[in-house]
Amino acid sequence: MKINVRPMKSNDIHGVFLVDQQCFEHNWTIESYESEVNNMLANYIVAEINGEIIGFGGFWAVIDEAQITNIGVLENYRRCGVAQNLLNKMVNLAFIKGCLSMTLEVRVDNKPAIALYEANRFEKAGVRSNYYDNKIDGIIMWRYNLGE
Template sequence: MEKNRENLNNQNQDLPQDLNSILGLDTQLNTNNLIIRPMRKEDIEGVHMVEVDCFDDPWSKKSLMDELKNNLARYLVAELDSVIVGYVGVWFVVDEGHITNVAVHSNYRGQRIGDRLVEEMVKLCKSEGLVSMTLEVRSSNTVAQNLYRKYGFKMAGVRKEYYSDREDAIIMWNQLSEL
């Protein structure tokens, strides 16, 4: 019965929230089995699927593989029941970490997976001796901005027309020693 309900949930995620409630479908996923771990070569296909789902101009599988070979890059994946549902990446630049991407597949958003990814990446950067972290985020992406603020990031500036569609980027910094 529980498995059938889960299958219905997955099939009906596009239904309006109130209709899901009327049908008695639980829109929350069980994330007890969520694992945050370093990205491996065999994760590239799943990470690329997240990329394609999340971004208009996704990184190629080759670019993702190149990142795995980059000694100055660290990537973590969110794995739920053997499925890659999200990932986060950072480049090490001297004593700073530059977050490249934080992405959670649209079918798994609203489950605090992004929180877990950012939290674990901040911990990783601190453990590697970095003193600060930075990132750019779309000015329209207030959900992501609020997530980053939760983990100590503060707005530091704006990059005008930064994205290919000419949207501005908000520059955010986190002084890790202040946490």
């Protein structure tokens, strides 16, 4: 399948929202993604096939640190390398924007996401107790030396 991975545009928001709905419990609103388009710190990448948004990832570039906000892929397209492709683009873009490291929080029970991050040299650096609404801990992960 031919996957196109590119920066998010405002007319991608509906597709991004549908991916969010399937992937996350927190479910950002359409308005929150619209505000991200106008957020100078925010950077979003989408993956599409035949015009359908099948995955996306975003981060905030804050001085020299990149904070991942979301990364998700529609269930039917998982384990095909889509998230890896998105993360590669996000790391490269973050480095171009002057970020030296990248961080995120992930649910302690989210094995696929933790495996993705560990495969990309993210290290566990701490735990936020009861970070998620249903009282699940969040693991803080960091990747250093983005340029290497």
